[in-house]
Amino acid sequence: MNIFAVLLRKEIKELLTRQLVISIAAMIFVFYVIGKSVGSHSRASGASNSIVVMDLDRSELSARLLKAMGGGKTPIKPSAFTDIAPAMAAPEHAAENSFLVIPVGLARSVEEGRPSRLEFYSRFRKDASGMGPAMAASRIRKVSALAAAEASAYALERKAPGLPPAFLRDPAPAEEYVVIDGRTEKVPLGQVVGFIQSQSYFFPIAVFFIVILSAQMIMTAVATEKENKTLETLLSSPVDRRLLVLSKLTASSIIAAALSVAYMLGMRSFMGGITGAAESASASAAAAGPALAKLGLVITTQGYLVIGLSVLFCILCALSMAFILGILSEDVKSIQAMLMPLMMPLMISYLMPIFIDLSTAGWGIKALLYAIPFTHAFMAPQNVMMGNFARAGWGIAYQAAVFAVFVTLAARLFSGDALLTLRLRLPGARKKAAAQ
Amino acid sequence: MDALKISGLVKKYGDFEAVAGLDFSVREGEIFALVGPNGVGKSTTLKMISTILTPTAGAISVFGLDTVRDAHAVRGMISYLPEEAGAYKNLSGHEYLDFMAMVFLRDSRKAAEAAAYGARLSGLGPRLGDKIKTYSKGMARKLLLARAVMIRPRLAILDEPTSGLDIVNGYEIRKTIKELAAGGMTFLISSHNMTEIEFLSGRIGVINKGRLLACAAPAALKAQFSTEDLEEVFVRLTQ
Numbered sequence: 001m002n003i004f005a006v007l008l009r010k011e012i013k014e015l016l017t018r019q020l021v022i023s024i025a026a027m028i029f030v031f032y033v034i035g036k037s038v039g040s041h042s043r044a045s046g047a048s049n050s051i052v053v054m055d056l057d058r059s060e061l062s063a064r065l066l067k068a069m070g071g072g073k074t075p076i077k078p079s080a081f082t083d084i085a086p087a088m089a090a091p092e093h094a095a096e097n098s099f100l101v102i103p104v105g106l107a108r109s110v111e112e113g114r115p116s117r118l119e120f121y122s123r124f125r126k127d128a129s130g131m132g133p134a135m136a137a138s139r140i141r142k143v144s145a146l147a148a149a150e151a152s153a154y155a156l157e158r159k160a161p162g163l164p165p166a167f168l169r170d171p172a173p174a175e176e177y178v179v180i181d182g183r184t185e186k187v188p189l190g191q192v193v194g195f196i197q198s199q200s201y202f203f204p205i206a207v208f209f210i211v212i213l214s215a216q217m218i219m220t221a222v223a224t225e226k227e228n229k230t231l232e233t234l235l236s237s238p239v240d241r242r243l244l245v246l247s248k249l250t251a252s253s254i255i256a257a258a259l260s261v262a263y264m265l266g267m268r269s270f271m272g273g274i275t276g277a278a279e280s281a282s283a284s285a286a287a288a289g290p291a292l293a294k295l296g297l298v299i300t301t302q303g304y305l306v307i308g309l310s311v312l313f314c315i316l317c318a319l320s321m322a323f324i325l326g327i328l329s330e331d332v333k334s335i336q337a338m339l340m341p342l343m344m345p346l347m348i349s350y351l352m353p354i355f356i357d358l359s360t361a362g363w364g365i366k367a368l369l370y371a372i373p374f375t376h377a378f379m380a381p382q383n384v385m386m387g388n389f390a391r392a393g394w395g396i397a398y399q400a401a402v403f404a405v406f407v408t409l410a411a412r413l414f415s416g417d418a419l420l421t422l423r424l425r426l427p428g429a430r431k432k433a434a435a436q
Numbered sequence: 437m438d439a440l441k442i443s444g445l446v447k448k449y450g451d452f453e454a455v456a457g458l459d460f461s462v463r464e465g466e467i468f469a470l471v472g473p474n475g476v477g478k479s480t481t482l483k484m485i486s487t488i489l490t491p492t493a494g495a496i497s498v499f500g501l502d503t504v505r506d507a508h509a510v511r512g513m514i515s516y517l518p519e520e521a522g523a524y525k526n527l528s529g530h531e532y533l534d535f536m537a538m539v540f541l542r543d544s545r546k547a548a549e550a551a552a553y554g555a556r557l558s559g560l561g562p563r564l565g566d567k568i569k570t571y572s573k574g575m576a577r578k579l580l581l582a583r584a585v586m587i588r589p590r591l592a593i594l595d596e597p598t599s600g601l602d603i604v605n606g607y608e609i610r611k612t613i614k615e616l617a618a619g620g621m622t623f624l625i626s627s628h629n630m631t632e633i634e635f636l637s638g639r640i641g642v643i644n645k646g647r648l649l650a651c652a653a654p655a656a657l658k659a660q661f662s663t664e665d666l667e668e669v670f671v672r673l674t675q
Contacts, residue, residue: 006538014526228522233583236486236516237539238508417489421449 011251214256222326314377554586
């Protein structure tokens, strides 16, 4: 059997422990359960959270308002109370949080051209938590918009008979055009932004996790071998030391990729349960599909290949850096602290592009971010979607160069005395340890 | 031909001199013991012979090959058992022996034979099918010693081969070493157990502060210091 395959198999066996598999399965299960339970809770609370309406006007307009509001997804519950305070205190409305008062004389005011008011009351409970208040606010916004449109139509029918209210409300509606790389398409901006976000939403999280997981694994693998002195046995064997380095890098990458897929599955079911994001994103993309395709916002096989290469080199860069940090680690316990030099640039390259537009950022920020090899992987999907293949290609070339430098350094450290003697700790302790 | 020849060996860590000019040689088929107090450079010397560390000055030759210049070829002739070495805990004993045999011999047929020999030497029987993390310290050490000699190295370098073992396990390991040496294998052993050293070794090298203080057969050393106790020889030499 090929010696590399022998080494790789051993590395994978050492990394893929039963505890690891169980913890990953538990993580997926927890994500799934949280997603499902939050989703069902939201649906249940949405059904019970209707709007209590006190119609004090009892006019044609108020009847039309109730009908229009009832056409939405929010249930309308008419109430016989005439004042808001006793209505809120009433036991039958104890579970309700949203109230609407249609005042006396609303229809007459509208007909005479005098302003009136629709009063919406939202009850916040002291122990309110989770997404309940946000969902209540969203309901009120939707219902008040429906009521406003109906009241406007009522007024227009009386003041400008013969003209359709929809035309009068918006006689020159806006048309949105999006321009990408010289190509112009009539498509709502929100759909384009939503599509781009839906394509890149999970991606940086997945890359982030792959990098952290694989870095931790390889550091643990190196530090454990040092601590257990199994490394000394391997180093005295007639195996090319570059193969030892390569087998550890490969095994960590394989396990990290498998764990990331597992993580993504769990995360997807979690997010799907809460927001239905996956479904709505795909529906939105399907609706705007032809326009998005004409804008070039479709990732082709070639595009996926470029993104994949960028991610691969991002992981390899992180692994080669982590390998060196593992060599420098005092023992397995010190790995968390030793991970910091890798975490810092990773966090910067992950978070800064979210808040800063790199196309308009200053040279200092650009230089900092593009010097970090991970940034190129986080930016790869956007570059590919926007047709910036050259930028993505240069990014990959830079990542490959960084990887070559670090893996050469790692191999040199692995081949020399430094592997056993170099470690980050107080100088006074080194002499004592060296003589052991 | 000498199995091992060390000339003017020096190893420095910064300003600290761990080995300060060491000279000795080991004949083929001999069991040579390197003894000395803690922290005087024994393990550093063994690591340099094993090609894991590079000498600052001086030379080491193993069967005529230089450990720096011909490191790869030297690694094909030696086997090193570090002090308090561990094994891969998630592998079974069999998997560990198979893996190590393949790493050292690079040939499936030879590796299979060596692993079978190692399994017999270890004396662990059916427990070889269990994961190493379930082994006692004695079982793990027997497995590691079997690993070190199963590939039939020309020079076996054993750092504290019986440290931490009970009397029975220690006795079995010493017996195995004796038998293998009788078959022509050369041993370089570091130990603090003077009884073990006297039982095993043809010659002893006593070192202190990185320098060789004496090098002779146990009987010759005892005669030189007019005592029947090898420990007394050790104490008088190193204090």
